[in-house]
Amino acid sequence: MTKLTRPPGELERDAKNTNVSQNAQRKSTTSRTLRFFATIASLILLFVFTGSAQDDFKAYNQSVSGTTVNFKMMPIPEGKFKMGSADNQKGHRPDESPQKEVTISAFWMAALETTHDEFGAFWTDQSVTINSSVDAVTRPTSQYIDLSWGMGKEGGFPVNSMSQTAALMYCHWLYKKTGIFYRLPTEAEWEYACRAGSEATFPWGDDANEMSKYAWFKGNSKSKYQKTGTLLPNTWGLYDMLGNVAEWTLDQYDSAYFSKLADPVRDPLASPQSRYPKTVRGGSYVDGPENLRPASRQYSEPAWNKRDPQFPKSRWWLTDAAFVGFRVVRPVKQPTAEEAEQFFKAYIGQ
Amino acid sequence: MSADKTTRRDFVKGGTLLAGGLIAAPLLSRANYFSGAADTIKIALVGCGGRGTGACLQALLTKQNVKLVAMADAFRDRLDSCYKQINADDLTEWSGNKGNVKNKIDVPEERKFVGFDGYQKAIALADVVILDTPPGFRPIHFEDAVKQGKHIFMEKPVATDPAGIQRVLAAAAIAKQKKLNVVVGLQRHYQNSYRELIKRKDQIGEITSAQAWWNNDGVWVRPRQPNQTEMEYQMRNWYYFVWLCGDHITEQHIHNLDVINWFKGSYPVKAQGMGGREVRKGKDFGEIFDHHYVEFHYADGSILNSQCRHIPHTMSKVDEMFTGTKGKIFCGEGKITDLKGNVIYQFDMKTENDPYQTEHDELFAAIAKGDYKFADAENGAKSTMTSILGRLATYSGQVVEWDKAINSGLDLHPKVYDWAAAPPVLPNADGLYPVATPGITKYA
Numbered sequence: 013m014t015k016l017t018r019p020p021g022e023l024e025r026d027a028k029n030t031n032v033s034q035n036a037q038r039k040s041t042t043s044r045t046l047r048f049f050a051t052i053a054s055l056i057l058l059f060v061f062t063g064s065a066q067d068d069f070k071a072y073n074q075s076v077s078g079t080t081v082n083f084k085m086m087p088i089p090e091g092k093f094k095m096g097s098a099d100n101q102k103g104h105r106p107d108e109s110p111q112k113e114v115t116i117s118a119f120w121m122a123a124l125e126t127t128h129d130e131f132g133a134f135w136t137d138q139s140v141t142i143n144s145s146v147d148a149v150t151r152p153t154s155q156y157i158d159l160s161w162g163m164g165k166e167g168g169f170p171v172n173s174m175s176q177t178a179a180l181m182y183c184h185w186l187y188k189k190t191g192i193f194y195r196l197p198t199e200a201e202w203e204y205a206c207r208a209g210s211e212a213t214f215p216w217g218d219d220a221n222e223m224s225k226y227a228w229f230k231g232n233s234k235s236k237y238q239k240t241g242t243l244l245p246n247t248w249g250l251y252d253m254l255g256n257v258a259e260w261t262l263d264q265y266d267s268a269y270f271s272k273l274a275d276p277v278r279d280p281l282a283s284p285q286s287r288y289p290k291t292v293r294g295g296s297y298v299d300g301p302e303n304l305r306p307a308s309r310q311y312s313e314p315a316w317n318k319r320d321p322q323f324p325k326s327r328w329w330l331t332d333a334a335f336v337g338f339r340v341v342r343p344v345k346q347p348t349a350e351e352a353e354q355f356f357k358a359y360i361g362q
Numbered sequence: 363m364s365a366d367k368t369t370r371r372d373f374v375k376g377g378t379l380l381a382g383g384l385i386a387a388p389l390l391s392r393a394n395y396f397s398g399a400a401d402t403i404k405i406a407l408v409g410c411g412g413r414g415t416g417a418c419l420q421a422l423l424t425k426q427n428v429k430l431v432a433m434a435d436a437f438r439d440r441l442d443s444c445y446k447q448i449n450a451d452d453l454t455e456w457s458g459n460k461g462n463v464k465n466k467i468d469v470p471e472e473r474k475f476v477g478f479d480g481y482q483k484a485i486a487l488a489d490v491v492i493l494d495t496p497p498g499f500r501p502i503h504f505e506d507a508v509k510q511g512k513h514i515f516m517e518k519p520v521a522t523d524p525a526g527i528q529r530v531l532a533a534a535a536i537a538k539q540k541k542l543n544v545v546v547g548l549q550r551h552y553q554n555s556y557r558e559l560i561k562r563k564d565q566i567g568e569i570t571s572a573q574a575w576w577n578n579d580g581v582w583v584r585p586r587q588p589n590q591t592e593m594e595y596q597m598r599n600w601y602y603f604v605w606l607c608g609d610h611i612t613e614q615h616i617h618n619l620d621v622i623n624w625f626k627g628s629y630p631v632k633a634q635g636m637g638g639r640e641v642r643k644g645k646d647f648g649e650i651f652d653h654h655y656v657e658f659h660y661a662d663g664s665i666l667n668s669q670c671r672h673i674p675h676t677m678s679k680v681d682e683m684f685t686g687t688k689g690k691i692f693c694g695e696g697k698i699t700d701l702k703g704n705v706i707y708q709f710d711m712k713t714e715n716d717p718y719q720t721e722h723d724e725l726f727a728a729i730a731k732g733d734y735k736f737a738d739a740e741n742g743a744k745s746t747m748t749s750i751l752g753r754l755a756t757y758s759g760q761v762v763e764w765d766k767a768i769n770s771g772l773d774l775h776p777k778v779y780d781w782a783a784a785p786p787v788l789p790n791a792d793g794l795y796p797v798a799t800p801g802i803t804k805y806a
Binding site: 324 | 412413415416417418419447448454455456457458549576577578579580581582674675677678679680681694695711714716717718719
């Protein structure tokens with residue numbers, strides 16, 4: 013594989029630049045209002061709005077000093093696409109329409125789903141507290157049982173069974189470590205990247221029989237997730253967008269979301285309102301082809317953690333959602349330190 | 363006491379005609395449930411930690427007419443935090459349904475009991491008690507709940523030493539005589555996949571060996587705080603003290619050992635094994651081991667290989683597996699295969715239930731109907747004893763026989779429960795606790 017250069021001067025920047033004072037973070041948890049979420053939503057749009065024509069908008073590898081984390085980020089160019097599916101497309105469901113013309117600003121997206129190895133570097137980072145209710149970056153608790161369910165942990169298997177909070181906390185940790193703002197994709201960004209220009213039922217066309225070449229799903233997974241990046245990527249170099257583990261997005265799930273969007277619309281996001289339901293995309297190793305369409309939408313629900321016997325239930329782990337994972341994106345226009353902390357506070361709550 | 367059954371049914375019929383309060387009074391004197399107004403089932407929670415709070419909510423979310431009337435915990439802050447959480451305005455994240463259970467909670471200040479002896483008063487006020495303290499206290503609490511004639515939900519394990527096991531077994535026999543429903547939180551017995559697998563266990567012929575795993579990173583630690591007495595410190599950081607917890611082979615691995623006993627239909631006759639602490643050392647970790655590997659022998663010659671480990675970054679697995687003369691059962695996957703690996707049964711994981719809710723649903727449904735259906739205490743005690751047998755084997759390095767161990771009289775508990783009293787194990791000048799040494803430590 014070609015060695016890809018990283019954008020100069022961006023990586024391994026001193027994390028100090030991005031720290032805001034602990035006191036400021038501790039001050040208040042009272043600001044979680046709708047008004048605040050609206051601000052955050054517009055901030056996200058702002059981050060991705062500007063700038064994509066830089067010369068350094070290329071694939072690069074992100075490492076994290078002091079760890080073995082090293083993952084590849086692919087450039088996703090600005091563009092327009094039809095989000096959702098036509099009413100007459102095979103497998104169409106009502107929450108995938110009406111289709112809207114969506115413009116997506118440029119961003120980078122991880123070529124692979126985040127792995128246990130990568131997430132483990134965060135989870136075992138001794139410099140970070142565990143399950144603190146005040147520290148902005150804090151580590152997940154131990155799992156009471158093994159939530160990889162024996163499917164594999166080392167050597168490139170996707171990390172799974174985490175809440176959206178845990179996935180975003182990993183992003184916050186990455187930000188603290190690298191100075192680069194990573195987050196989960198919006199639902200729109202995810203679908204745009206998955207389609208990579210295709211309007212067909214699947215990124216490769218309409219033939220479900222092709223699926224085994226690109227995706228781990230019910231038909232070939234033997235009920236287990238598989239190592240990331242072992243099948244074919246889409247035309248933008250993204251592996252396992254469909255299948256393997258379903259992927260968290262930022263969006264609150266709303267079955268009527270598309271009908272509420274303007275047409276055309278740019279960089280839409282359904283702001284966070286409540287813990288459930290949040291949108292996940294891509295389907296997983298337990299799903300049939302009908303859930304592995306770029307347009308297919310799934311969502312989290314309390315049943316995903318039904319076997320957590322404690323109250324309050326874990327904010328980190330899900331006992332009954334072995335099929336959920338995530339991948340990170342990096343908006344081209346990076347937020348200021350203050351904006352970034354506001355973002356994480358809005359989603360994580362501290 | 364089948365008379366109770368009749369009374370209850372008649373009562374329900376009558377209740378549809380009359381205001382419940384009018385006929386409640388005669389019931390007070392005889393029924394060991396429904397001592398309250400109308401047909402409300404009164405609940406007392408003893409042990410208000412994270413699991414106790416969860417169990418309490420599960421009880422309050424059953425379809426029956428229930429009311430929490432009393433709470434007890436050794437610590438005021440734990441009780442308060444539990445009370446606040448169960449009174450949440452919205453329990454969607456817990457139950458999946460909007461709404462709350464505030465109208466099922468009636469615990470004024472005078473029915474909140476704090477300290478070592480609060481349990482007795484709380485139990486007295488209820489029809490059903492939920493026993494969820496650290497396991498070391500279970501024999502005392504269970505005994506008292508049976509004595510007071512209450513139905514019981516109690517968490518596993520049910521004791522931490524053979525003396526405690528004997529107390530639970532004796533009380534279990536009385537509970538049977540009194541027809542008190544007792545459910546033990548070995549929730550795999552209430553889980554759809556396990557219930558389907560055990561129905562089909564004959565498909566693998568005779569079970570010749572079994573394996574059980576609880577390998578993961580370990581649990582929480584509560585570091586010592588200034589001004590704590592030694593007793594308070596141990597009560598807070600209870601997981602790391604054998605008299606309170608039983609070691610992780612008892613506190614967690616019991617789930618897997620119990621499944622093996624359940625499918626075998628018997629309990630081991632002896633055990634030998636090895637264990638120690640390799641990684642989890644130091645002042646914060648009391649006296650328990652971080653790994654145990656035990657070979658349990660059953661009377662028919664079959665062997666259970668059991669491993670449990672609390673060491674981060676090692677292979678994690680929580681599961682059970684059986685090998686029989688005709689096939690294998692893989693519990694975690696809900697799968698039965700023949701000896702060549704061909705799948706002969708696969709449980710549909712989409713039909714898995716929340717067994718923690720089911721155990722309460724079934725218990726409270728039985729109580730509401732006046733049925734006597736559940737007598738889990740004896741198995742709970744014997745599966746707990748299985749885990750203790752394993753611990754005695756790893757601590758001593760000897761072959762430990764069931765009959766000898768269970769009758770050993772080994773009692774790890776303090777004479778006095780008081781914040782100022784000395785717990786049964788104490789740290790040395792460096793703050794470290796004595797840890798079992800195989801070959802030197804005697805098991806009984």
